[in-house]
Amino acid sequence: MRLFTRYLLLLLTFALLVSFIIPYYFNMPYPKPLGPDFDPAARMDYRKDINEGQPGMVLLGDSVLHYGIDPLDLEQRTNTSTYSISIQGSGSAVLYLVTKNEIAVAKSKPKYLVVFFRDTLLTTPDFRVMGSYMTQIDELAGSEETLLLRLAYINQMSWIEKAAGQYFPLYSSQRVIWQSINKRNRTILPETLMGCGLECTNTALTSVINKDDFENSLQGNALQIADEQLYKPENMNFEERLPLSFLPEIVRLCNENGIQLVLVRTKNTFIPDAEHERSGIQKYIQDLKHYAGENNVILLDFAYDDRLSPDLFRDALHLKEEGKKKFTEILGEALSKLMAE
């Protein structure tokens, strides 16, 4: 009992101390507005490339796009200059931020925005927004991101999390503290032994963890586990999820800026044909098609395309070089037809 009493006493003392020190140290208002703080200056600058290159078509997606489409080949097949933005691990929050902060505000707006997605990704706003993904989002977020905060974070919080986020500074500043600990702990040995600091270790990390060096056949399970969130029953209800997602805003931004939005549903080898598809996903895609039809959005569905055979995949989601050629050819064909109409 004595240990417990001492523990409680120390815990309360520390909790009180950090509640005063943290707001002072981080110059944080109290109570703190809900949701994470983002650096007001967006650092990723795709807009500059779009303004300079003036592409007619922008491709937007995650690593599936990187491994699935050759932009130069697609450009030749569609006779439309093409710019590809593939951000590894991006969820719908990233797709929304790029559309809003990079594409919709570019001086030279593309005629087509082709967004790659799988299954319920477009209406799952909290998919890949925590942990390391938050850094990625931070790099794309601007100073006013009310919708992002509401859909991706605040809507997902319980009342306890909301209260802690506002009134308990240690909780609300957890990301900043955690990141600064992580930056320091991984450089201890490289810095001491090789004089390699933060920037140098980051370069080494990017160089070694180049996705091409990964043993892709080993990633099947990890990919499936990582994607489980997309197949939760509540996330497969399109009608309910739509108003809580970024999709209506992406559609609005495109329609108001004269950009034709094309949604491309990609294939994976977990469920490669329609016959074996989960009934929830079948219904979801039907509803999505209906929604797209009503909102001037084109939906191209390659999820069960037989031409993309399993041997063309390097893992469950990503295509090999031969697969990339094939998918570029298939998509080029579909887009050319669409552009001609």
Add this chain to the structure above:
Amino acid sequence: MSFTSSQYLIFFAIVFSAYWLFNGRRGQNLILLTASYFFYGWHAPWHTLVLGASTTIDHFLALSIERDPTRKKFYSGAVIFLNLGVLAFFKYFPVFKDQLADFTGGVFLLRILLPIGLSFYTLKKIGYILDVARNTLKPTHNFIDFALYVSFFPQVVSGPIDRPQKLLPQIETPRTWKTDNLISAWPLLIMGLFKKIVVADSIKVIVDQIFTLQEPTKFLLLAGGAAFTLQILADFSAYTDLSRGFSYLLGFNTTENFNRPYLALNPSDFWNRWHISLSTWLRDYIFFPARREMLKQRSPAWMTEMIPPILTMLISGIWHGVGWVFLLWGLYHGVMTVLYQRFAPRLDLKTAGRFRIFLTWAVMFAVTIIGWIIFRAPSISWLWQAVLLEPFAGTRQQIIFALMGLSMTLFYAAPLLIKLWLDIKADHASWMNALYYAAASLSIIIYMNSATPDFIYFLF
């Protein structure tokens, strides 16, 4: 439902309140049994059918042994066959699912997944039946009690594999709330959360990166091995701590599964300290019977010395997973145990010098890391490539990456080393210990949203 999820906390709060509102043992057991099946079926409700059906069959077979001891070999054989059959089906099903799907044309086969915890509760039930058959345990006639013993929710997913002699008497005894429950539980809960959220999940990132590289250098492999050595201890002992902590809150004292395993000085010592409930199970139901049988058959001494440990560790490997790496890992530990028993000089801790003890420890720790590298390797060919064909250090970038891995390992190992030091040197109720737990609690808050992967042992 993971112990670290918010759903679990709500679930436990409801169960805890309802449980202590009842004074009677029967009511409490019924609440716990219902809660255990709810917990177990949270992700896949049909898994409760496998658990329920196998529990019912085993209960009646155990009673049959008591009624007709002359047929105990038949009944216990049936239990072993049934339980291992179910385990083998679900474990090996993914390996053969494509061929089976072609054969049956049934898509439902594609969706069958290993029910979580099956490996754990299968051993619990087999141990129970074997003890009944050996007359070292009187079977319970109360089905609820037996079903609760098998499915007790703090243990059902990843153990500890508590023996019926320890858990059943507690299930059969009335329980009333005592402050001691909380006093025993809270340090375990804090350490469990700390080890999982702060240590294991942080180090997991670098481990996953290294073990997914196509061609890691030997130095990277060692760094990954060292990191995984920390991750698996932190992750699994965290689960055990949480399991024991929640059990204490319900009035149960369950088995300790770890006793500073990385301080072991030889392979046998390691297995007496690591996953103790599994090691003792394997010792009592595989190692000793195999050795006894060989002695009875008057097998040559070298065989009685070699075969039981190798067989036991091979079975341990198969239990841990499907694939050649697990078999190789089991064989490696079996061979190491035999080599130690046969060739290693005996170390008398009372007379041996500090340097000699340190050297012995360092050798055993290296043996342990190599074992974990085999265990975590994605395939034998990958391991072969890394060990035999890749350079030791590689490019400057690869060396820096490996050093980053080691840096993170040292950083996250430090709090566990401090705890070890406190356990040995400081008074249990000291301010130092209280300070440690307070700092651990605050660290949990800082790290709680950084990642949310499941416990490693959920996979077994």
